[in-house]
Amino acid sequence: MNELRQASDRAVMTEVVLPGVVEPAGLQIRQRPVPAPGPGQVLLVMEAAGISFAEQQMRRGKYFDQPPFPFTPGYDVVGTVADVGPGGDAALVGRRFAALTKTGGWASHLLVPAADLVEVPAGVDPAEAETLVVNGITATQMLHRVARVRAGQTVLVLGANGGVGSTLVQLARRAGARVIGTASLRHQEAVRELGAVPIDYRTHDLGAEVRKIAPDGVDAVFDHIGGEGIITSFGLLAPGGTLVSYGTASTRDIEGSAKWPVLKVVGRLQLWNALPNGRHAHFFNIWAGKRRAGAFRARLRADLTEVLTLLADGAITPQVAARVPLSRAAEAMTLAESGTVTGKVVLVPDTAGEGDHGGLGESLA
Numbered sequence: 001m002n003e004l005r006q007a008s009d010r011a012v013m014t015e016v017v018l019p020g021v022v023e024p025a026g027l028q029i030r031q032r033p034v035p036a037p038g039p040g041q042v043l044l045v046m047e048a049a050g051i052s053f054a055e056q057q058m059r060r061g062k063y064f065d066q067p068p069f070p071f072t073p074g075y076d077v078v079g080t081v082a083d084v085g086p087g088g089d090a091a092l093v094g095r096r097f098a099a100l101t102k103t104g105g106w107a108s109h110l111l112v113p114a115a116d117l118v119e120v121p122a123g124v125d126p127a128e129a130e131t132l133v134v135n136g137i138t139a140t141q142m143l144h145r146v147a148r149v150r151a152g153q154t155v156l157v158l159g160a161n162g163g164v165g166s167t168l169v170q171l172a173r174r175a176g177a178r179v180i181g182t183a184s185l186r187h188q189e190a191v192r193e194l195g196a197v198p199i200d201y202r203t204h205d206l207g208a209e210v211r212k213i214a215p216d217g218v219d220a221v222f223d224h225i226g227g228e229g230i231i232t233s234f235g236l237l238a239p240g241g242t243l244v245s246y247g248t249a250s251t252r253d254i255e256g257s258a259k260w261p262v263l264k265v266v267g268r269l270q271l272w273n274a275l276p277n278g279r280h281a282h283f284f285n286i287w288a289g290k291r292r293a294g295a296f297r298a299r300l301r302a303d304l305t306e307v308l309t310l311l312a313d314g315a316i317t318p319q320v321a322a323r324v325p326l327s328r329a330a331e332a333m334t335l336a337e338s339g340t341v342t343g344k345v346v347l348v349p350d351t352a353g354e355g356d357h358g359g360l361g362e363s364l365a
């Protein structure tokens, strides 16, 4: 038995629990014995777990297919394997992997199917790698598998300062595209530094501003806002262009069904796609095709590996907004929802001096 396994056998784990529809302060911290992995599973010791927009929706009961309360949130994670289940590959122990979990990542230890692990290149900081798991997969698949953006094209990225948006901007620039990015005033400079032409969507008419830069329209729009604004997004496409819708952020705070806003957008897109208007419209869902598990995992592994390799090579810059200890998830969530951050707020393990972490500002990356 190796040292990591011995340590985890003795350990008590910490996890964050979302008990129901609550404010961030209502998140609970729970401790329990570290579980043993079953067949096909590994025990991962968390080194970094992301706070995504999905958790902002989940705490409001507004994520499309969230599990029933209570549950541990955490869409993605980077960690080191401490143990493998019966018959598992012992060579995995001690190595660092990323995993897309949808839930469960906000924990010091978690069980993950071994088949879902994607190796993190040596020397890459776990929190930096973490910012590119769900964000990197989403951005690269939308860019290259859905919109098929090519050099010389112009694309519009809504929310260009966000986790997915800041990754999209960088990948699109690498692909040789000109990028227009929307963000509120305080994020304009950060978006410019990423390589996009920023537009303040809050104080300016988005359509008019985009037309000034691209009078014939753009080749792709990446829209996570949804709602009625999706009509503007589709209208900004050049002939042959593609609208990729991938969320309904504008409906986060509207009470009611979690599913209806998405279904409404999907219906609209299907109609636009069917009409002979020379433009394309798709809804991207990172979980599409999951039933064909082998092909799904192979695609995800290939795409995430490519993004993590770009990170290791210094070809893209990770956007770590802050590193916050796991037991302070409530503060981390409040920060993520504050509208003040560029990139991703990342939860990291509690240090030896648990419960005495100083001000949150000290955790800022």
Ligand SMILES: NC(=O)c1ccc[n+]([C@@H]2O[C@H](COP(=O)([O-])OP(=O)(O)OC[C@H]3O[C@@H](n4cnc5c(N)ncnc54)[C@H](OP(=O)(O)O)[C@@H]3O)[C@@H](O)[C@H]2O)c1
Residues within 6 Å of the ligand: 051, 052, 053, 054, 134, 135, 138, 158, 159, 160, 161, 162, 163, 164, 165, 182, 183, 184, 185, 187, 224, 225, 246, 247, 248, 249, 250, 284, 285, 286, 287, 336, 339, 340, 343, 344
């Ligand atoms: N379909 C999929 O498979 C999939 C996968 C991953 C993520 N997503 C979606 O991707 C989106 C981004 O996720 P994330 O984790 O990157 O979020 P994030 O880091 O919180 O970024 C969200 C961005 O959206 C902007 N924003 C938020 N609410 C807005 C509103 N009502 N109107 C205009 N802009 C708004 C924010 O900009 P300001 O602060 O400047 O307002 C921010 O830049 C979410 O909607 C999420 O659900 C979908």
